Amino acid sequence: xxxxxxxxxxxxxGENLPAGAPSLPAGSVNYMTPAGxxxxxxxxxxxxxxxxxxxxxxxxxxxxxxxxSENGDYIYGKKRLREIDWRIRYLSKRLDSAVVVDPQEQxxxxxxxxxxxxxxxxxxxxGMSETTYQIVGVDEADAGVGRISWIAPLARALxxxxxxxxxxxxxxxxxxxxxxxxxxxx
Numbered sequence: 001x002x003x004x005x006x007x008x009x010x011x012x013x014g015e016n017l018p019a020g021a022p023s024l025p026a027g028s029v030n031y032m033t034p035a036g037x038x039x040x041x042x043x044x045x046x047x048x049x050x051x052x053x054x055x056x057x058x059x060x061x062x063x064x065x066x067x068x069s070e071n072g073d074y075i076y077g078k079k080r081l082r083e084i085d086w087r088i089r090y091l092s093k094r095l096d097s098a099v100v101v102d103p104q105e106q107x108x109x110x111x112x113x114x115x116x117x118x119x120x121x122x123x124x125x126x127g128m129s130e131t132t133y134q135i136v137g138v139d140e141a142d143a144g145v146g147r148i149s150w151i152a153p154l155a156r157a158l159x160x161x162x163x164x165x166x167x168x169x170x171x172x173x174x175x176x177x178x179x180x181x182x183x184x185x186x
Contacts, residue, residue: 024138024151030097031114031150036140037100044091052084094139103185112158112183114150119182123166130181154178 024030032040055077062074103115112118117134133148135158141149148155157169161180168177 028151029099030094030137030139031101032098032137033115033140034100034102036137037095037098040091040095040098040139044088044095047084047088047091052081052088055081055084098137106185109185110162110183112161112180115185116158117184117186118158118161118180120178121181123177123179 058073059077059081062071062077065071065074068074101114106113106115112135114135117132119130119132121130131146133146133154135150135155136147138149138151141147141152153169153171157167158180161167163180163183165180166177167180168175
């Protein structure tokens with residue numbers, strides 16, 4: 001293939017990442033909670049031991065049916081197999097580079113660090129609504145259920161804060177000020 005069509009500047013960590021895939025800042029550690037590590041490990045095991053072998057059987061059967069150019073099972077199976085293989089490689093790299101940090105082993109319980117669960121009050125809302133977030137790894141973040149990545153602007157603003165502190169950070173909606181109401185580690 002002509003070198004003009006080959007991307008050589010992709011780093012090892014960001015190699016072939018799909019749109020929206022979480023990426024770590026250069027040189028940072030891949031922190032994970034034990035629960036997040038377990039979920040990734042379970043997904044990896046499911047893909048390697050169950051889904052991929054079953055799909056290989058389907059593709060093998062479809063390949064034996066003759067003309068592959070119009071064989072939907074074969075074409076879709078090969079495409080899905082590439083997706084599974086990519087995900088297995090991705091999970092393998094993430095699990096190999098993971099540093100598991102157990103929030104229950106945190107010693108400084110009065111400050112916010114990785115793994116902390118923090119209850120906040122939005123000061124612009126006159127203290128009417130409380131929200132709770134747990135600071136987790138990049139691969140386990142899901143703001144819809146209250147898990148935010150440790151590299152998110154809110155999490156960075158909260159680091160080392162104590163109960164009663166007011167933190168300010170830049171959100172997509174503009175500058176926000178939040179008061180830390182409670183910090184706990186579970």
